[in-house]
Amino acid sequence: MFRNLAQLVRYRALIQSLVARELKARYRGSVLGFFWSFVNPLLLLLVYSFVFAYVLKNTAKGIQPYALFLFCGLLPWTWFSSSLLESSNVLISGGNLIKKVLFPAEVLPIVTVLANMVHFFLGLPILGLFLIGYHAPLTLGEIAWFPVVIFVQLLLTLGLALIVSALTVHFRDIRDILGNLVTFWFFATPIIYPYTLIDAKYRWVQNLNPFTHLAISYQEILFFPGPFGHWKWLLALGGASVVLFLFGYFLFDRLRDSFAEEV
Amino acid sequence: MNAIEVDRVTKVYRRYTRRRQFATLKSALLTGTIVRDLRPDETLAAVRDVSFRVPAGCTFGVIGRNGSGKSTMLKLVAGITKPTEGQVRVDGRVSALIELGAGFHPEISGRENVFINGIMLGLTKREITRRFDEIVDFADLRDFIDAPVKTYSSGMYMRLGFAVAIHVDPDILLIDEVLAVGDEAFTHKCLDKFAEFRRRGKTILLVTHALGLVERFCDEALWLDSGQARGAGDPRRVVAQYITDVAKSEEQQLAAHDARARQAASIETPVPAAAVPAARAVSDDQAPRNMFQATEGRWGSREVEITDVTLVGEDGQPGHIFQSGERLEVRLKVRAAEPTRDFVFGIGLFTAEAVLIHGTNTGLEEYQPDELAGEGEVRFLIDRLDLVEGTYKLDVAVHKADGYPYDYHRLLYSFRVKSHTKDVGIYRPAHRWSFSPSIRFKPAQAPTPGLGTGR
Numbered sequence: 001m002f003r004n005l006a007q008l009v010r011y012r013a014l015i016q017s018l019v020a021r022e023l024k025a026r027y028r029g030s031v032l033g034f035f036w037s038f039v040n041p042l043l044l045l046l047v048y049s050f051v052f053a054y055v056l057k058n059t060a061k062g063i064q065p066y067a068l069f070l071f072c073g074l075l076p077w078t079w080f081s082s083s084l085l086e087s088s089n090v091l092i093s094g095g096n097l098i099k100k101v102l103f104p105a106e107v108l109p110i111v112t113v114l115a116n117m118v119h120f121f122l123g124l125p126i127l128g129l130f131l132i133g134y135h136a137p138l139t140l141g142e143i144a145w146f147p148v149v150i151f152v153q154l155l156l157t158l159g160l161a162l163i164v165s166a167l168t169v170h171f172r173d174i175r176d177i178l179g180n181l182v183t184f185w186f187f188a189t190p191i192i193y194p195y196t197l198i199d200a201k202y203r204w205v206q207n208l209n210p211f212t213h214l215a216i217s218y219q220e221i222l223f224f225p226g227p228f229g230h231w232k233w234l235l236a237l238g239g240a241s242v243v244l245f246l247f248g249y250f251l252f253d254r255l256r257d258s259f260a261e262e263v
Numbered sequence: 264m265n266a267i268e269v270d271r272v273t274k275v276y277r278r279y280t281r282r283r284q285f286a287t288l289k290s291a292l293l294t295g296t297i298v299r300d301l302r303p304d305e306t307l308a309a310v311r312d313v314s315f316r317v318p319a320g321c322t323f324g325v326i327g328r329n330g331s332g333k334s335t336m337l338k339l340v341a342g343i344t345k346p347t348e349g350q351v352r353v354d355g356r357v358s359a360l361i362e363l364g365a366g367f368h369p370e371i372s373g374r375e376n377v378f379i380n381g382i383m384l385g386l387t388k389r390e391i392t393r394r395f396d397e398i399v400d401f402a403d404l405r406d407f408i409d410a411p412v413k414t415y416s417s418g419m420y421m422r423l424g425f426a427v428a429i430h431v432d433p434d435i436l437l438i439d440e441v442l443a444v445g446d447e448a449f450t451h452k453c454l455d456k457f458a459e460f461r462r463r464g465k466t467i468l469l470v471t472h473a474l475g476l477v478e479r480f481c482d483e484a485l486w487l488d489s490g491q492a493r494g495a496g497d498p499r500r501v502v503a504q505y506i507t508d509v510a511k512s513e514e515q516q517l518a519a520h521d522a523r524a525r526q527a528a529s530i531e532t533p534v535p536a537a538a539v540p541a542a543r544a545v546s547d548d549q550a551p552r553n554m555f556q557a558t559e560g561r562w563g564s565r566e567v568e569i570t571d572v573t574l575v576g577e578d579g580q581p582g583h584i585f586q587s588g589e590r591l592e593v594r595l596k597v598r599a600a601e602p603t604r605d606f607v608f609g610i611g612l613f614t615a616e617a618v619l620i621h622g623t624n625t626g627l628e629e630y631q632p633d634e635l636a637g638e639g640e641v642r643f644l645i646d647r648l649d650l651v652e653g654t655y656k657l658d659v660a661v662h663k664a665d666g667y668p669y670d671y672h673r674l675l676y677s678f679r680v681k682s683h684t685k686d687v688g689i690y691r692p693a694h695r696w697s698f699s700p701s702i703r704f705k706p707a708q709a710p711t712p713g714l715g716t717g718r
Contacts, residue, residue, distance in 0.1 A: 014382045021379055025370040028411070100362035102342050103383060260344045261276060 001253045004106075011107055015114065018107065022115040037122035041078065045071050052192055062224075063194050068134050071127055072222045073191035073215040076150075079120035080157055080211065081182045083113045087161035088168045088175045095263035105259050106252055109165040113157050117150075127222070137225035145228050149217045152234060155241035156210055162248035166255045169262050191215050213237045265354070266435050266466035267317040267340055272349035274310040274335050274490075309335040311490040312349070317483070319354070319434075320464040322457075324481035324498055326474065326505055332490040333470045337361060337439050340468060355434030355466070358384060362439075364424030369413035373404060376412050377427055384431045394430045401452065402426035422449060429456055435466045454480075474502045510584055510681070517583035517654075517677050524559055524675040559675060563668035567606060567635060567661045571596035574657075574678050585648055587682035587691065593643040595659055602636035606669070610643050611658030613674060614689055620655070626664055649691045652682040 008015075027033045049067045063069040087109040097103045131138065168174040189211045190197070198206055206212050213233045220228050310332040317323045325333050338344045339351050341359040366383045367376045377398055381391040391398075399408050402422040412420065429436070436457075457480065460467060471477060477484050477498050484498035486505050493508070494501045573581040577589040585591055593610060609624030625632070657676040662668045682691075698704070 013388060017379050017382050017388075021368055021371055021375065024375070025368050028370045096362065096365045097383070099343065100359075100365040101383060102357070102359065103366070257345045260338070 001250055004104075004253055005249060007104065008106070008110075011104055014104075015107055015111055018111040019114045019118065022111060023118060026115075034122075037119050038126055040119075041071075041075055041123040041126055044074065044078065048074060048192065062196075065134050068130050068136065069194075069219065069223050070192060071130055072218045073189070075120060075123050075127055076153060076214060076218055077186060077189070077191055077211070078123075079116045080153065080214075081186065082119075083116045083157050083161055084164055084182060085178060086116070087112045087165045088178050091165050091169050091259060092172075092263055098259050098263050105256060106162065106249070109161040109252075110158060112165075113154070113161050117154060131222060136222060138222070139227075142221045142228045145217070145221055145231065145234070148238070149214060149221065149234060152238040152241055153214050155238070155245045156214070159241060159244035159246075159248035162245075162252045166248075166252045166259075169255070169259055185209075185211065189215055190219075194219075207233075210237055210240065264319050265316045265352075266319040266321070267315075267323075267354075267468065268350075268352040269313060269315050269336075269340065270350045270352070271312055271314050272310055272336075272339060272346045272351060273308060273312055274332075274339060274344065275347040276307045276309055277305075308490050310339065310346075310487075313487070313490070313492050314349075315485055315492070315495060317466055317468060319466055320461075321482045322461055322467040322469065322480055324477035324484040325468065325470045325487060326472070326477055326484060326502065327487035327493075328509070330489075331487045333487055334361070334439055335490075336487065337437050337468065337470050341437050353435060356385065356431070357435045357437060358428050358431040358433035359437040360425065360428045360439060361437070362424075363421045363428065364412075367412050367420065367424065370411055372410060373408040373412055373415070373423055377408075377423065380424070380427045381431070384428060386431055398423075398426045398430050401430070401456075403449070418446065418449075425453065429453075433465070435468065436460060437468045437470075439470045440472065474506070478502050513679060514583050517679060521583070521676055524677075525561075525672075527559075560673050561671065561675065562673075563660075563662070563670040565670055566601065567597060567599045567603060567669035569595050569659055569661060569670045569672060570598050570638075572657075572659055572672070572676055574676070583677070584679045584681060587650055587652065587680050587684075588647055588693075591645040591648045593645075593657065593659065595641040595643075595661075596638065597635070597641060597661060598638045599635045602634060604632060604634055605663045606632050606635045607662055607664055608641050608643075609658070609660040609662065611660075613656040613658065615654040615656065615677075617656065617674060618689070620650075620689055622658070624660070632664070647693065648680060649693060650680045651686050651688055651691050652680055653689075654679050 023034075027036050030036060032039060045067060048070050052070065053066050090108045090112050091098065091105060094105075094108045097108070098105050130136075164174065164178065188206075189209060190206070195206070195212070195216055213230065214237070216230050217228070217234050220226075220230050313332075313336065315323075325336060327333050335344070337359065338361065339346055340353060341357055341361065342351075342353070343359070343361075364376075364380070366380050368379070374395075377395065378388065378391050381394075381398075382388065386394075399405055402419075402425070404419060404423055407415065407419065412423075415423070457467060461480075469477070469481065481498045483496060484494075484501040485492060486494040486501050488508070494504045571594075573594045574583065574585075575592040575594060576582050576585045595608070597608075599606075607624050607626040609622070609626075611622040612620045614620060655678055656674045657678070658671075658673050659676070660668065660671040662671065
């Protein structure tokens, strides 16, 4: 397993060019092209702002301006959820590669996660504009944590993507379950509402949700004033993510030989 | 030194018929049968205990019927699947031409696809840049290289895939029946490229149905049949063994087909002819209104019955496969329930598409019937079967002079004609060529069967 893991470094050129291809191919033929990477998160934000600022009036204190609060959690969530949803299908749609070419299959879910990460990065300038526009209380000490949060999320997403993609080959049902699961997960995570909204009695349940800590970290760094107080949780999650990633890779590696037959 | 060593390799595929057909995860969970359903119901050994060695620099051909495990063998050597038992050792860089352009993305340009495909196959960016022009020229796609691959014709797509794969510069090249992709010119280019590979001492493993190619190009051959090695060694000998075996099984198939057709036509055993009132016109199937409209079947009153039909070739043995130009006898066993003075024997010869080639009967040829009583045999002798290669069908019949059918067998018998010459059409008139002295040909060569349209 670790030998295979080390091989991944050798595939970086392949991963790089596949990510580039993924991005190029996605908007090929559309009028706005790459602009969609900016427009998409904006439109998404518009929809959620409309619903939660006008239809279901959200008057909770401390999370105004609401659009900015929402955006801080929504943008990374989009990266996370689309990575998972896409990777559930990636081995099956890439079946030709696995069956007909000697191809390191783990590259496919990794490329999916990385391509979505690039989309996330492309959405950051929009977020930046919002932050400046709303005079968000940013400090350098907090911003320094930002890459750490991203890295933890990357590890977590990679681990889950490897697990999901490998298992879906054997249980196609996962594709259908996952869509609903991700929706539920979204509402269970403090993205559209603040963490403090949940009754303290149930905090522990919420703390089990890994994305809770990512969302809180993003919100504390970008939205809430004051020093970044959630770092202990974040580092714990980072440790857990390393374990999860290794487990995901282990599972993927174990199932690898069956892909060419089952895809 | 061996480039490829395959040592007692078995590959078993699992089949999950039950789960795939009926169960979902949910129902499996509900009924608690998930563990049982995950166990394979059936296993299928695609390759069974096969061993062979390919020395470095050798061109090695693998032949066999569809489903004989050739492609699985190739995937095992390529490392795409792992053997269930046994070992595969490969020494050197491998490029597998199993499916061309497998990694192409339709939305992006040929140029970008060449780079990505090349990286997938193990080249570095710099290597591809260096070989890029060569690849594009080989694929003959200079004008289209910047167009998205989805706009390519399937031939262009394959050509580009082939060009990239072959420029990976492998030590071992695995080829699965990919020469059929291009037009004539491209096929020649590929063959030249293979020849160059051979000259440079590279190892080639070739899976193909083009037996002529195996005979001409390969140093050694392996014949796989239902996953097992049936023959190995000198390609000419192995190919000959294989051809003999194919002919034998074709013979069996035709025999089985005949037996089925006969059975289907006589599921209702005819009432003994004596009990049939004279007024009863037709039994079994209805005779088609238009006699030239061919449908398989059997009808007639059976007052006279054709009990058996055999085809006998030059060797005097009953069979279903005959050489063009040889003798053919059609033997009919007939039995008359009551002696009769009104009978005509007929024969009809059809192509596989049921086009009548020749139809005749004893009435047309002015044999005057006198008496038919009890059992007897009728022989229809063709001295020279001057038909081109193909499958043919046969009508046999016995009826009254006015057409009232006793027993009519329509298209129930098939046979195959084989020929060394791949001429076309239906009928081959006995012929020869003659040339004036100013027109000269090279001395005759043994024909190479199997490749293209032959001579």
